[in-house]
Amino acid sequence: MGSTSAHGETGTGTGSGAGPGRRDLIKRSAALGLISVPTMSFLTACASGGDAPKAAGAKAAVTKENPFGLAKGTKLDVVVFKGGFGDDYAKAWEAAFDKKWGTSSTHLGTPEITGKLQTRFNGGNPPDVVDNSGAQRIKLDVLAKSNQLADLTPVLDAPSLDAPDKKVRDLLIPGTVEQGMQGGKCVSLNYVYTVFGFWYSGKLFKEKGWTPPKTWDEFLDVCTKAKEAGIGGLAHQGKFPYYINVVIMDLIAKKGGLEAMKAIDNLEPNAFEGSAAALAAVEALYEVVEKGLLMPGTNGLTHTESQTAWNQYKAAFIPSGSWLENEQIKQTPDDFDMRFLPMPLLPDSALPFEAIRAGAGEPFIVPEQAANKPGGLEFIRSMLSREWSTIFAQQANSLTVVKDGVDPGVKLRPGTQSAVAALKQAGTNTFNYLYPDWYSEMDSSIQDASNELMAKRIQPKEWIKRAQAAVNKAAQDPNAKNNRRS
Amino acid sequence: MSHVAQGRGRGGFIAGFLFAPLALYLTFVIWPYVQTFGYSFTNWSGQSPTFDFVGLDNYAALMKDEVFRGALWHNLLLLVFVPTVTILLALFFAFMVNAGGRGGAGGVQGVRGSAFYKIVYFFPQVLSLAILAVLFGAVYRSDGGGLLNGILTRAGLVDPQKPVEWLNEPKFVLWCLLLVVVWHGVGFYLVLFSAAMQSIPKDIYEAALLDGAGRAQTFFKVTLPLLWDSVQTSAVYLGIAAMDMFVLVSTMTSGQFGGGPDHHSEVMATVLMRNFLYFGKSGYACAMGVVMLALTMILSLVTLRATRRERIEF
Numbered sequence: 001m002g003s004t005s006a007h008g009e010t011g012t013g014t015g016s017g018a019g020p021g022r023r024d025l026i027k028r029s030a031a032l033g034l035i036s037v038p039t040m041s042f043l044t045a046c047a048s049g050g051d052a053p054k055a056a057g058a059k060a061a062v063t064k065e066n067p068f069g070l071a072k073g074t075k076l077d078v079v080v081f082k083g084g085f086g087d088d089y090a091k092a093w094e095a096a097f098d099k100k101w102g103t104s105s106t107h108l109g110t111p112e113i114t115g116k117l118q119t120r121f122n123g124g125n126p127p128d129v130v131d132n133s134g135a136q137r138i139k140l141d142v143l144a145k146s147n148q149l150a151d152l153t154p155v156l157d158a159p160s161l162d163a164p165d166k167k168v169r170d171l172l173i174p175g176t177v178e179q180g181m182q183g184g185k186c187v188s189l190n191y192v193y194t195v196f197g198f199w200y201s202g203k204l205f206k207e208k209g210w211t212p213p214k215t216w217d218e219f220l221d222v223c224t225k226a227k228e229a230g231i232g233g234l235a236h237q238g239k240f241p242y243y244i245n246v247v248i249m250d251l252i253a254k255k256g257g258l259e260a261m262k263a264i265d266n267l268e269p270n271a272f273e274g275s276a277a278a279l280a281a282v283e284a285l286y287e288v289v290e291k292g293l294l295m296p297g298t299n300g301l302t303h304t305e306s307q308t309a310w311n312q313y314k315a316a317f318i319p320s321g322s323w324l325e326n327e328q329i330k331q332t333p334d335d336f337d338m339r340f341l342p343m344p345l346l347p348d349s350a351l352p353f354e355a356i357r358a359g360a361g362e363p364f365i366v367p368e369q370a371a372n373k374p375g376g377l378e379f380i381r382s383m384l385s386r387e388w389s390t391i392f393a394q395q396a397n398s399l400t401v402v403k404d405g406v407d408p409g410v411k412l413r414p415g416t417q418s419a420v421a422a423l424k425q426a427g428t429n430t431f432n433y434l435y436p437d438w439y440s441e442m443d444s445s446i447q448d449a450s451n452e453l454m455a456k457r458i459q460p461k462e463w464i465k466r467a468q469a470a471v472n473k474a475a476q477d478p479n480a481k482n483n484r485r486s
Numbered sequence: 487m488s489h490v491a492q493g494r495g496r497g498g499f500i501a502g503f504l505f506a507p508l509a510l511y512l513t514f515v516i517w518p519y520v521q522t523f524g525y526s527f528t529n530w531s532g533q534s535p536t537f538d539f540v541g542l543d544n545y546a547a548l549m550k551d552e553v554f555r556g557a558l559w560h561n562l563l564l565l566v567f568v569p570t571v572t573i574l575l576a577l578f579f580a581f582m583v584n585a586g587g588r589g590g591a592g593g594v595q596g597v598r599g600s601a602f603y604k605i606v607y608f609f610p611q612v613l614s615l616a617i618l619a620v621l622f623g624a625v626y627r628s629d630g631g632g633l634l635n636g637i638l639t640r641a642g643l644v645d646p647q648k649p650v651e652w653l654n655e656p657k658f659v660l661w662c663l664l665l666v667v668v669w670h671g672v673g674f675y676l677v678l679f680s681a682a683m684q685s686i687p688k689d690i691y692e693a694a695l696l697d698g699a700g701r702a703q704t705f706f707k708v709t710l711p712l713l714w715d716s717v718q719t720s721a722v723y724l725g726i727a728a729m730d731m732f733v734l735v736s737t738m739t740s741g742q743f744g745g746g747p748d749h750h751s752e753v754m755a756t757v758l759m760r761n762f763l764y765f766g767k768s769g770y771a772c773a774m775g776v777v778m779l780a781l782t783m784i785l786s787l788v789t790l791r792a793t794r795r796e797r798i799e800f
Binding site: 114118121122123124138139141142143145146147148238239240241292295296297298299300301305309440441444447448449451452455457 | 531532533534535536626627628629630631632635646647648649651652653654656740741742746747748749760763764765766
C-alpha cells in the first residue's frame with residue numbers, strides 16, 4: 001500500500017510444508033539461506049530497522065584550520081538536487097574539496113530527493129551533505145521534528161575561510177540564518193539568494209511606451225492598456241498557486257508592514273481575519289480577476305507553459321523568484337530584456353515601494369546521523385567562501401548568500417542584473433516569510449484557497465476565512481510553539 | 487510404500503517448489519501490508535525511525551477528514567463509471583468488429599475493415615500513463631493553445647478571452663480524467679472480448695441467423711451470455727484501476743500530488759501520498775492505506791459475487 005519504505009523480513013517461510021523430513025530440512029535451510037541473505041540487507045534499510053550501530057567516523061584533532069576535526073582519507077557522500085541550477089557547480093566543489101582535504105567524495109545529482117533519501121534517513125545511513133530542494137524535497141519541518149538534522153551553529157561560529165579573524169555568520173547576508181531556523185535551531189543553510197516580485201520585458205514596455213508601475217493603480221492601468229493592445233495583463237502559474245501567493249503575501253507585508261508578516265508566521269488569531277492589510281491585499285488582487293485582466297487561461301497553466309507564454313509577449317507581468325531567468329533561459333528571446341519589478345504599492349502602505357521579499361533558498365543540510373558529519377560541516381563552511389560562491393555564480397547564473405560573494409569579473413544576465421539593482425535600492429528593506437518552511441499543510445491550504453480566488457469561485461472575504469482557518473489549524477500543532485520570530 | 491507417505495512426499499515436493507515464490511510474496515507483499523497496519527497505529531513522520539504509538543487516533547481522525555471523504559466519493563463515482571463505460575464501449579466495438587457485419591453467403595464476420603479497427607483501437611494501450619498525461623495535458627490545456635480550446639474557439643463556441651479551463655473546473659475535472667481512462671482502456675478490453683468471441687463456435691451464430699435473429703438479439707441472447715466470464719474479470723480489473731487513479735490525477739491536476747482544484751479531483755491515493763510524503767503524517771497515511779485495502783477487497787468480493795452466474799459450457 002502506501003508504505004514505500006516498508007520491506008524486509010527476517011523470519012520468512014518458517015516451514016511451509018507439513019512435517020518435513022531431516023533431508024528436506026537441510027535442503028530448505030539452504031534455500032532459506034539464499035532468500036534470507038538479500039532480505040537481511042533490506043532489513044537494515046527498513047523503516048523500523050532503527051538504531052543500527054553507527055560506524056564512528058574517524059576524527060582528526062580540532063584545530064583552527066580544521067574546526068570540526070575532519071580526518072584525511074575519509075569519504076564524503078554528497079547528494080544535490082538537480083534542477084534549475086544543474087549540478088555542475090557541486091561537482092566543481094567536490095573536486096576542490098577532495099583536493100584540499102584528501103577526501104574521496106561521491107556525488108549524486110537527482111531531482112528525486114525524497115525517493116532517493118527517504119529510506120536512507122529511516123535506515124540511519126543518510127549522506128553527509130544534502131541540497132534538499134525541488135518539488136520532491138523532504139519537507140524540512142518533518143525532518144527537523146524527527147531530529148534528523150544537525151545543528152549548523154558550529155559552522156556559523158567557525159572562522160571564515162576568507163577572513164580567519166571573522167566568524168562565518170558575519171559574512172552572510174542578513175536573514176540567512178533566520179531562514180534556516182526550525183524549532184529554535186539553525187538546521188539548514190539556504191544558499192541561493194532569491195528576490196521575489198513581478199517580472200516584465202523591458203523590450204515590450206519600451207515598445208508600448210508603458211512605465212513600470214509603482215502603485216497598484218498604475219499596475220492595473222498597465223494591465224488595462226495591455227488588454228486593449230490584445231495582450232494579457234497578469235500571467236500566473238495557475239497550476240501551482242505557490243506563485244500567486246507571492247503576490248498576495250508581498251502585498252500584505254508591504255501594506256501592513258513587518259508586523260502583518262510576523263502575525264502570519266507566528267500563527268496569530270488575527271493573522272488574516274481582522275487584518276485590514278490582508279483584506280486590502282486580497283481585494284486588490286481580486287480586482288485583476290474581476291476586470292478580466294488575467295492572461296486568458298492562465299489559471300490552468302503550469303509554470304513552464306505560463307512563463308513561456310509570457311516570454312512570447314502574451315502577458316505584461318508574471319510573478320516569480322529570481323530563478324526565473326535561468327529557468328527560462330532557452331525560451332527567452334535574445335532581446336527580451338527581462339526586468340524585475342518590486343511589488344507595486346497599495347495606498348497607505350507601511351513599507352516603501354523599494355521594499356522586496358528577498359531571502360535565501362536551496363537549503364543545504366547535514367544529517368544528524370551522517371557517517372562523516374565533520375566532513376559535512378566543513379563542506380558547508382567551504383560553500384560560504386568567496387571562491388565557492390563564485391563557482392556557483394558562474395555555473396548557475398545566480399547569487400549566493402555570501403556577502404559580496406561574487407568576483408566583480410563575473411558578468412550577469414539582464415534579469416539578474418536588475419534584481420541586484422533592486423536589492424541595492426531596497427537596502428535593509430527586505431522581508432521574507434517563514435511559514436512555508438514551517439507549516440507545509442497550512443501553506444498548501446492557503447494555496448488551494450488562492451486557486452479558487454483566481455478562478456472567481458470564492459470572494460476575498462471567503463479567502464480570508466479559509467486562510468485563517470488554515471492558520472488556526474496549524475496553531476494546534478504542539479510543535480508550533482517552538483517556531484516563533486520576533 | 488504406504489499411501490500416506492507417498493502423499494507427504496508429493497506435498498513436500500510441491501512445497502519445495504512453492505517455497506521461493508512464497509517467500510518472495512511474503513517478503514515483498516504481505517510483510518509491507520502487515521507493516522502498514524502497524525504504522526497506522528503510530529504517529530510516524532515517515533522520516534525517522536522513532537515514533538509513538540497512538541492507538542486508533544489516526545482512524546478517528548480519518549472519519550472526520552472531509553478531504554478523504556471527498557476522495558472516497560470520487561473513487562466510488564469512478565468505480566461506477568470507469569468499468570461501465572469502458573466495458574459497454576469495448577463490448578460494442580468488439581461485437582461490431584467480430585460479428586456485426588452482414589453480407590457474404592451466410593458467414594458471420596465483422597464490419598468492413600475490422601482488422602484495421604482492431605489495431606487502431608489497441609494503440610492507446612501501448613502508451614504509458616505518463617505519456618497519456620502529457621498528451622491529454624495538451625488536449626485539455628487551459629488557454630488557446632489547447633487542442634479542445636483551439637477547436638472550440640475556432641468553431642466560435644468559446645470566447646477566446648474566456649477559454650475553458652478543463653482541469654481547473656470543479657464540474658469538469660473528474661469527467662475529463664474519466665475520459666482519459668476510458669480512452670486508454672477500451673482498446674485492451676476490445677481485444678480481450680474479441681478473443682473470447684472468437685472462441686464462440688460459429689455454428690451457434692449461424693443457427694441464430696437461420697432462426698432470423700437480428701444483430702441486437704444475437705448480441706444479447708448469444709454473445710453476452712457466452713462472454714460473461716470475461717466481462718466479470720474485466721469489471722474487477724477496471725474497478726481496481728478506478729480505486730487507484732494515482733498517476734493520472736497526480737500529474738494532470740493542480741495541488742501537491744494533484745487533486746485540485748480545491749480537492750475536486752481528489753482520490754484516496756493522492757490524499758494518502760500528500761500526507762505520507764508532504765505533510766509528514768505517514769502514520770495517518772498508513773491508516774488510509776489500510777482503509778483502501780479493506781475497500782478494494784470488499785469490492786472484489788462483491789463484484790465476483792454479484793456477477794456470479796451459471797457457467798455455460800460450449
